[in-house]
Amino acid sequence: MADLVPVGIKMPFRGGKQGYFAQTYSDMERALNNLKMLLMTAKGERPLMPTYGSDLREILFESNTEGFTDDLIEDAVKEAVELWMPEALIISVEVVRDLVNNPSQATVLIKFSVINIPDSTQELTLGVSA
Numbered sequence: 798m799a800d801l802v803p804v805g806i807k808m809p810f811r812g813g814k815q816g817y818f819a820q821t822y823s824d825m826e827r828a829l830n831n832l833k834m835l836l837m838t839a840k841g842e843r844p845l846m847p848t849y850g851s852d853l854r855e856i857l858f859e860s861n862t863e864g865f866t867d868d869l870i871e872d873a874v875k876e877a878v879e880l881w882m883p884e885a886l887i888i889s890v891e892v893v894r895d896l897v898n899n900p901s902q903a904t905v906l907i908k909f910s911v912i913n914i915p916d917s918t919q920e921l922t923l924g925v926s927a
Contacts, residue, residue, distance in 0.1 A: 825917055836923060893906065
């Protein structure tokens with residue numbers, strides 16, 4: 798049996814059995830972790846990479862009309878992925894919000910695939926709060 802070769806680090810960071818961090822061993826798991834890290838990082842948060850990340854948290858402060866903000870969130874996801882993860886293809890973005898009780902929170906449901914992996918559709922659910 799061949800040894801598995803790690804291809805990335807699992808999110809959230811935690812200790813691993815081999816090395817300092819738990820690692821991913823498949824390209825799909827790595828893509829899922831990378832997408833989550835990209836979207837949950839605010840633009841300007843990462844030193845020397847001011848355009849890395851997304852504007853998801855910032856968008857929640859925009860005018861709270863249901864369709865307008867949802868479209869901005871979808872655009873922010875697609876823009877970040879197009880720039881920083883061209884190997885990923887966004888299939889759909891759905892935004893679930895409660896404008897009455899929690900206007901500064903949203904759940905973003907993202908369906909995506911990795912271009913070089915056939916039948917690789919995955920779903921990512923992100924909780925975003927301002």
